[in-house]
Amino acid sequence: MILIADAGATKIQWVVIHDGKAGNPFETNGFNPYFMAPKILEDAVEKDLVPFLSPPHIKQIYYYGAGCSTVQKCGIVDDVLRDIFENADIDIHHDLLGAARSLFGKVEGIACILGTGSNSCLYDGKTILENVTSLGYLFGDEGSGAYMGKLFLTEYLRKRMPQHLTEEFDRKFGFTVENILDSVYNKPHPNQFLSSFSKFIGEHKEDEFIKTIARQNFRDFFREQVTRYTDYKQKPLGVIGSVGFHYQEIFREVASEHGLAVSKLVQSPLQGLVEYHGGK
Numbered sequence: 001m002i003l004i005a006d007a008g009a010t011k012i013q014w015v016v017i018h019d020g021k022a023g024n025p026f027e028t029n030g031f032n033p034y035f036m037a038p039k040i041l042e043d044a045v046e047k048d049l050v051p052f053l054s055p056p057h058i059k060q061i062y063y064y065g066a067g068c069s070t071v072q073k074c075g076i077v078d079d080v081l082r083d084i085f086e087n088a089d090i091d092i093h094h095d096l097l098g099a100a101r102s103l104f105g106k107v108e109g110i111a112c113i114l115g116t117g118s119n120s121c122l123y124d125g126k127t128i129l130e131n132v133t134s135l136g137y138l139f140g141d142e143g144s145g146a147y148m149g150k151l152f153l154t155e156y157l158r159k160r161m162p163q164h165l166t167e168e169f170d171r172k173f174g175f176t177v178e179n180i181l182d183s184v185y186n187k188p189h190p191n192q193f194l195s196s197f198s199k200f201i202g203e204h205k206e207d208e209f210i211k212t213i214a215r216q217n218f219r220d221f222f223r224e225q226v227t228r229y230t231d232y233k234q235k236p237l238g239v240i241g242s243v244g245f246h247y248q249e250i251f252r253e254v255a256s257e258h259g260l261a262v263s264k265l266v267q268s269p270l271q272g273l274v275e276y277h278g279g280k
Helices: 038-048 071-084 095-104 145-157 163-173 177-185 190-195 198-203 208-224 242-246 248-257 270-276
Strands: 002-007 011-018 026-029 060-065 089-094 109-114 118-123 128-130 237-240 262-266
Touching: 002 095, 002 270, 011 270, 026 038, 038 071, 060 071, 060 095, 071 089, 089 095, 095 109, 095 118, 095 128, 095 237, 095 262, 095 270, 109 242, 145 177, 145 190, 145 198, 145 208, 145 242, 163 198, 177 190, 198 208, 198 242, 208 248, 237 242, 237 248, 242 248, 242 262, 248 262
Parallel strands: 002 060, 060 089, 109 237, 237 262
Antiparallel strands: 002 011, 011 026, 109 118, 118 128
């Protein structure tokens, strides 16, 4: 039995392949070794995954995770999984390679992740050839839910948001300037806090003000990421993630501005990874 994980900071999706067939996905809390203690991953697996499968029967694990960009960070995940799945061979990879494999299989392309955070790479069908460093929510993450939340809150805090949206936002959340700044600068997981406004923003995505923010979000992503790849206009462009998926009309519009068409746009890489690793 093969276990595949698509691990983001907000959630992890797991699926088991048995005799070439994939079962129903499981979902647990997310994990990023840069921001979270190993106990968070351990608890997620023990409480919300293990009860639904038999760890001794898992022989291979492919874990594609946010933050799994160094040997040390991959080792943190490996240590947790090895204690639980004692009979499994474990391969830990960055979620960016998972996105590329899911989107393009064994052919080349530019793979983009647009979820809570963002990332991208130029993939040759085997390995990642080029990667523009994302830099996270503080210095980068253009195109992501966190970045869009930051753009949105900036307009709100500087009182440039239309009155009807401001009133509804105030009714729903009741934030003060101090609440928002404290959540960003002093509380844990500010990237998730910023991204948490994606739902409210999405509920109003037909509003011209929101469309302007979404366009800026994606234009900044193309400027800082996509256009920096070698011969980017000659490569297929694929997107994975909730933000790209739910705002795909605007994303395709911005891609067209740069002379690109989107070859594939999906919410989750899981099905593509199942196919890549021999499942149906």
